[in-house]
Amino acid sequence: MNYANVIWILLAVLGVGALGALASLIRGPHLTERVISLDLMATMAVAAVALLAMAKGEPVYLDVALVIALVAFVGSVAYARYAEAGRASRPRPETASSRDRGQNQAQDQARSDALEEGGENA
Numbered sequence: 001m002n003y004a005n006v007i008w009i010l011l012a013v014l015g016v017g018a019l020g021a022l023a024s025l026i027r028g029p030h031l032t033e034r035v036i037s038l039d040l041m042a043t044m045a046v047a048a049v050a051l052l053a054m055a056k057g058e059p060v061y062l063d064v065a066l067v068i069a070l071v072a073f074v075g076s077v078a079y080a081r082y083a084e085a086g087r088a089s090r091p092r093p094e095t096a097s098s099r100d101r102g103q104n105q106a107q108d109q110a111r112s113d114a115l116e117e118g119g120e121n122a
Contacts, residue, residue, distance in 0.1 A: 007055040011048055018044045035079045042072030 018041055025037035046065045053061035 004055055007051050011051050011055075014044050014048045014051070018048075032083070035076070039072055039076050042068055042075075046072070 021037045021040045021044065025034050025041065028034040028037060046069045049061050049065040049068065053059055053065070
């Protein structure tokens with residue numbers, strides 16, 4: 001088995017791995033799992049482009065791999081900052097209208113209780 005055949009076999013293995021990461025990206029129930037899957041796919045793309053550069057004998061492809069790696073890194077850092085701020089796992093803040101709605105429900109419940117007791121002031 002020569003050098004070029006090994007590279008093509010490794011590219012096929014990376015392709016199968018990328019399909020698994022794509023399945024995880026689509027099915028992932030949480031945003032964190034999807035970001036990790038996307039980062040894994042970017043890492044596999046960097047490896048695939050580097051292998052392609054070796055197979056073709058053209059180092060210009062390594063520039064493409066470098067750009068993919070930098071974009072993936074920036075995306076990971078952006079998500080890390082998003083998660084650190086607590087926005088990834090924290091529930092949405094309660095808005096003023098939802099607080100008012102809760103108070104109105106409490107007042108309505110008090111009125112209906114007073115009516116059931118036969119109170120005139122409800």
